[in-house]
Amino acid sequence: MRLGIFPTLAPYLLPHVVPLVRKRFPRLELLLVEEKTEEVLHRLHEGRLDAGIVALPVHEDSLHAEFLFEEPFLLAVPQSHALAKLPSLKLSDLSTQSLLLLEDGHCLRDQALEVCHLAGAGERTGFRATSLETLRQMVAADVGITLLPTLAVKPPVAQAPNVHLIEFRGHPPSRRIAMLWRKSSAMAGFLKQLADVFKELPKNLLDAHSAASTPVSAKPAKRSASKASGHSRSQSS
Structure with missing residues (x-):
């Protein structure tokens, strides 16, 4: 078959x-x-x-x-991106953004372009990826942001460093x-x-919710070693 x-x-x-x-x-x-x-x-x-x-x-x-x-999309951004502070997105949050997309011939490109059209977003010029993995690595390298399908960020797929995933609220874009x-x-x-x-x-x-990252601003700050040791000394004195 x-x-x-x-x-x-x-x-x-x-x-x-x-x-x-x-x-x-x-x-x-x-x-x-x-x-x-x-x-x-x-x-x-x-x-x-x-x-x-x-x-x-x-x-x-x-x-x-x-x-x-039906498979929802998530937005993939670098950890340092301003949108990484948001717990979730609405389409209008993309209105000032330009997204990295696949080259012509991929149906995912057409779907992403439709999302861009609905959101008022644009395509990042000067670059078109040949695969979804290339898009993921470009986000990790701080080149830009893109849409990723939910299955593409679930195990056994390894999570790429510096790639922050944000879900869409309401009825999310999907394929x-x-x-x-x-x-x-x-x-x-x-x-x-x-x-x-x-x-x-x-x-x-x-x-998509279970695949989304914790908002950057909500992640607990790590105490420095010096502060931690100073705190322990004050308790022991």
Whole structure:
């Protein structure tokens, strides 16, 4: 069974869902193909994939779209950024910001541009990343700020130093993930069962609140060694 999935989701979703698939369908030979959404759709139409996992919306009359889950975005900023002091964000907080984005061809770029449009934010010029990991490292290097999907900041993904994560309050910006297959597919019944396994992800994996960092201003200040030793001397005298 050949399943396509796009690069800004594959490494963060598959470690959680593949064990569930193997447990449910132990005899299934699953071939995973990581490609950008446009190529996944192309291979679906040509019959070179049996199903594909993409972000909605997709306007393809010949394909069935089975909704799987909604994944919120968080804002990733350097620890020293002014927004790191906020416990949460509303979209209008981004109105004066410019975000680091992926290069053309990534569906996450289109989703981030839509968020920028709604918030009145802009794109950071002079740089476009080729991967989500590049965006993460650019934030860590104090180059700028960006949007990260929740699954991309959950274990087993290691937390990058100097990357502060802020959740959006209210109805956060998000991406809606679906499994697609040809309406004419003889495997439609099985693919519906497979999609149901993807829907069984633990809810905490998609919880942006649990992934958000503590606001910088709310973090307890560390006492210096000299103050601590001075305090102990005053108690002993």
